[in-house]
Amino acid sequence: MQKKWYRLDTAALIFPAVARRNWSNAFRVSAALRDEVDPALLQQAADELRPRFPSFFVTLRRGFFWHYLEESRERVTVRPDYAYPLTFMSRRELRKNCLRVLYYKNRIAVEFFHSLTDGRGGSVFLATLTARYLELRYGLSVPPGDLVRDLSQSPPPEELEDSFLRHAAESAAGRAEPRSYRLRGRREPDGFRHLTTGVVETDALLSAARSLGVSVTAFLSAVMAESILAMQAQEKPRRKQRPVKITVPVDLRRLYGSRTLRNFALVLNLGVDPRYGDYTLEELARVICHQLCALATPQNMAGMIAANVRPQQNTLLRLAPVFVKDFVMDLVYRHSGECGGCLNISNLGVLVLPEVMRPYIARMDFIIGPQRSYPHNCSVLSCGDKTYVNMIRSIRESELERRFFSRLVELGLAVDIESNRR
């Protein structure tokens, strides 16, 4: 039987091109249950998801002109977790499957190569997998909804579409971004990823953000920017300092009402230039919030989408072999991709699980891997009455985490810290 295949969506094109021998762009969503996970049932649940999520059970292939996703014949084997999240996904692994299902004690985790989907698609996959596992384990009946999908139905076409193509503006927005300050440190020689999780009461976090008149994302970005500004100030004189910007992904589904489960997010670099003067936390929060509001509009985003879609439609570029495209995309990524921000803060928002699942789920986490050139990343997810702020780093120094979480404590938030210490 002919294998199904899918073109990479517009955002996904970049990830195979910029992957390296020791780095691939991946993220993880996980759910901690009340009881220990049964691997056999989890395997059965994962197998049953295949017909409903065909664009997830795929391999990454290299065509002559483009990379593409092809239906995988290999089973996604449920495996025990590793000592740190988001271990390297090699080309060889991606040629078998682009996702991993892992378990450790009471935790189910799914790691995705970013070409498959974004955080929202990943959380839908995990919620459906967990719901099916709970059905098999406890005989529950979880009603399908926005987060948990109905396994008896086949996937509607709008879930598999590349929504970027439908929402591109006629004119493309510019990509030019000044280079941001780059956080540095001594890299772990064995590729170990340090994960530090700060657990905060969602209500308290929301009140702290509201007291500054901003959203939770803007508040956390402001605290992070303040911490990075302080680190830079210690390192360099003011005239040599660089802008401090936080890269914030924007879920475009909310702006355009898309239902796709593939990538449909764009990033904005929000922040300040410290060469012009010092900023208080209130000023930082206000600046970032205004930038976010001004830039995250459907019109502006359409222009940014067009900047990504346009090159795909250029006949000359389309005719170029895949290795030439990879080379060009790598150059673009190096010069205008990562350099615009100091680190990502990816806020998945509040995950509202179906009522029937809640007694069985202790918590959920969202973790994005460090970028290629900068060593930190931060991801946020709220579930139940708690918000989980996961900071990952590929270097030994924990200075940024210390400053960030200590500042949250200074602002009156009670922060519980967990880590995957060595």
Next chain:
Amino acid sequence: MYCVKCGVRLQDGVPACPLCATPVWDPDGAAAEANYPDNLPLRYQETNLPALFFVTILCVLSIAVEMMICKLVYGEVRWSGFVAGGVALLYVIAVLPLWFRRPRAEIFVPLDHVAAAGLVLYICLKTGGRWFLSFAFPLFGISCLFSTALICLLKYVRRGRLFIFGGFFLLLGASTMLVEFFQHISFDTPMFRWSLFPVAGLGAIGLLLLVAGVIRPLRQALERRFFF
């Protein structure tokens, strides 16, 4: 349990704060339950066996073809010996390590020197030269000794990089005088015409690194500037 320095609440039983590494004293606390297991993933290394086979066959074929052509045209092996040696040397340097999952530099670097010395010996014999033992052999010996020692020190000694590099540059500078000496006895060139310049340059770099190794603030500034 709270960190006295950061103010964050820690998991019960953790030995130190994950943020600031401040030790936690908790006489009643049991060991904390780990959030992640201990198993580290195997370090993955891409090996492309078909490509390696292809390159090997290409090298063998190219050597065979050019030797055959040389034999047909001249009736004996002339220039093709040099070309074959060059291809073999390139293969040993660039392709041979790729066959191994974890190639060890401390083995392959001496091996590369032996291969290069072999080719040079062949050229020396073919051209009727008498400079191999008096010039090329000591040169390869010094280079092999220094590079292998540097690799081993960098690999197995975790600290004192500046001292290692400082010493290496000083020795490298001094060895240029030896090279000129061997040049002198092999080719009868005048002594100390050029070697004093690298001695001075490399010696200055070596001394600078040794000084930086001793002075801590300078060392830290250099580390921050040139880390990789």
